[in-house]
Amino acid sequence: MSPGVVARTLCPALSMLVSPRPSLARLSHPLVSAYSTAADKIPVKIVEVGPRDGLQNEKTVIPPRVKVELINRLGLAGSKVIEAGSFVSPKWVPQMAGTAEVVTSMDKRPGVTYQVLVPNEKGLENVLHLLAAHPFKPPIDEIAVFTAATDAFSLANTNVTVAESLKRLARVVRRALEKGIRVRGYVSVVITCPYSGKVDYKNVRDVTKELLDMGCYEVSLGDTTGTGNPTSVGDMLGVTFGANPVERLAGHFHDTFGMGVANSMAALSAGIRTLDSSIGGLGGCPYSPGATGNVATEDILYALQDSPYSAPGDLNALVDVSIWISEKLGRDNSSRVVKAIRARRERERQT
C-alpha cells in the first residue's frame, strides 16, 4: 500500500500532506500557476447528472425535446459522462417518464458515456428492450442502481428497506453484467437522513461494500440533503475507506448549505477522483424534502482551475448551456460562477 493510501485510510485530512505538489522551482514565481501544464495534473472524472438528478425534481414535466437538447449541448460543451435519465416508476417520479424517448433521440457522441438510473428488475427489463431494439447503435452505455444508508430514506424513495433493496439490486446487477452492461452504484443520505437524522457512517461503509461486491464498478456517495461540510465529509470518507478502495468511490454533493464545492474539494484531497455535479446546480431528490440541487458543474470546473486537478468540459461553453437551461425552465441559476460570468459578460458588452 502506498504511503498516500495508508495516510488516507488512517485519516483523510492527512492526505492533504501527501497530495502531489509542484516542484519548488515552479512555485518560485508568484505569477506562474503552480500547476500550469496538463502533464502535472491529476485527472478527475465528472459525472454530469443534470439531465437526471437535475430535472427529476422540477415542478413541471420537461418535454423530452428539451432534455434531448440539454444532453446534446452538454456533450458539445465537453461533458464526458452524462446521466441521461431514469427508468423508474412514472407514478413515483413523473418527470422521468419520457426517458426511453430521450435516450433514443439524443446524439450519441463518441467518447461520451451515457448512463441511466434503474431501480429494479422492471427498469432493467425496459433498458434491455431498448437495447435489443437498437443493436447497432445502443443508446446507453451503462446503468446506475441506487440504495441508501438508512431504512427510512430507502423506504421513502423505493418502498423497501436497505436490506431488501440490496437483495433486489443484486439481481439487477447480476443480470446487467451478464448482458455486458456496466453498473454504477449510489448510496444516498451518507451524512444525514431527512427522516432519521444523523447517519451512522458504518452503514455507508457497509452498504458501499455490498454494492461493490455485487459488481458495481464504482459507488457514488450521496450527500442527498446537502448538510455535510468538509469535516463531516472527511469523517464519513475516513470510515468508508475502511472497507472500500478509494479509487472505486465517487462524491455526490448537494449544495443545500452552500458546501458543495468545499465538500468536493475535501473529497479530492482525501483521494476521490470522481465527482458528480449538475449543470446550473439543478436538481434534488423528490424524496429529500428541503434539499436543493447538486453542486454546479461550472462551480467545480472553476474551483479546479489552477489546481493540481484537471477535469473535462469547457467552462465558458457550459456556462452558455447553463444559462440556456435555466431560462428554458424559468428558474434562477444556482451557480455562483454562472452569475459572476454572466455579470462580467454584461459589463464587457457595455464597455
Ligand SMILES: CC(C)(COP(=O)([O-])OP(=O)([O-])OC[C@H]1O[C@@H](n2cnc3c(N)ncnc32)[C@H](O)[C@@H]1OP(=O)([O-])[O-])[C@@H](O)C(=O)NCCC(=O)NCCSC(=O)C[C@@](C)(O)CC(=O)[O-]
Ligand atoms: C422502485 C419503485 C418502482 C418501487 O415502487 P412500488 O410501488 O413498490 O413498485 P411495484 O413493483 O409495486 O410497482 C408499482 C407500479 O409501478 C410500476 N413499476 C415498477 N417499477 C417500474 C419501473 N422501473 N419502471 C416503470 N414502472 C415501474 C409497476 O409496473 C406497477 O405499475 P401498475 O401495475 O401499478 O400500473 C419506486 O419506488 C420507484 O420508482 N422509485 C424511484 C424513486 C426515484 O426515482 N427517486 C429519485 C432517484 S434516487 C436519487 O435521486 C438519489 C441519487 C441517486 O441522486 C443520489 C443522492 O443524491 O442521494
